Amino acid sequence: MSLLIADNCINCGACLPECPNEAIFENRSASEAKECNVTEGVAVGDGIYVISYDRCTECVGHFDEPQCAAVCPVDECCIPDPAWPESKEVLLAKAGKINPEKAIDPAKAWGKVRSGPMAGKFASA
Ligand code: SF4
Ligand code: SF4
Numbered sequence: 001m002s003l004l005i006a007d008n009c010i011n012c013g014a015c016l017p018e019c020p021n022e023a024i025f026e027n028r029s030a031s032e033a034k035e036c037n038v039t040e041g042v043a044v045g046d047g048i049y050v051i052s053y054d055r056c057t058e059c060v061g062h063f064d065e066p067q068c069a070a071v072c073p074v075d076e077c078c079i080p081d082p083a084w085p086e087s088k089e090v091l092l093a094k095a096g097k098i099n100p101e102k103a104i105d106p107a108k109a110w111g112k113v114r115s116g117p118m119a120g121k122f123a124s125a
Pocket of ligand 1: 002003018019020021022023024051055056057058059060066067068069
């Protein structure tokens with residue numbers, strides 16, 4: 001499942017360099033300029049950072065937990081995007097496709113977004 005950045009983002013920039021998939025951009029326009037799509041209705045008006053669902057893998061394949069959420073100083077800011085309920089297998093394949101030059105470790109597959117307390121909110125998670 002891709003994550004999204006909620007409206008309480010304070011634009012500190014801490015998350016951007018931590019993403020293994022270059023999925024984070026300073027705003028919606030910057031993301032779309034790179035042909036990286038952002039969920040409809042999120043970050044409209046370019047006021048906050050965004051995560052592109054085309055490139056976010058929940059950090060599966062690279063880290064034990066989403067790095068953006070780990071470094072973000074704001075609670076409930078980097079959160080699951082219910083529009084993209086991808087399985088672990090789909091996320092691993094996505095990680096390999098995005099960065100074919102990087103090693104993908106199937107053991108790095110934090111599942112709390114998909115199987116944790118929030119997963120019940122999403123029927124196909
Ligand atoms: S969860 Fe990982 S891959 Fe997705 S935006 Fe955050 S740091 Fe990048
Ligand atoms: S770390 Fe959090 S508050 Fe800072 S830019 Fe990223 S999402 Fe926004």
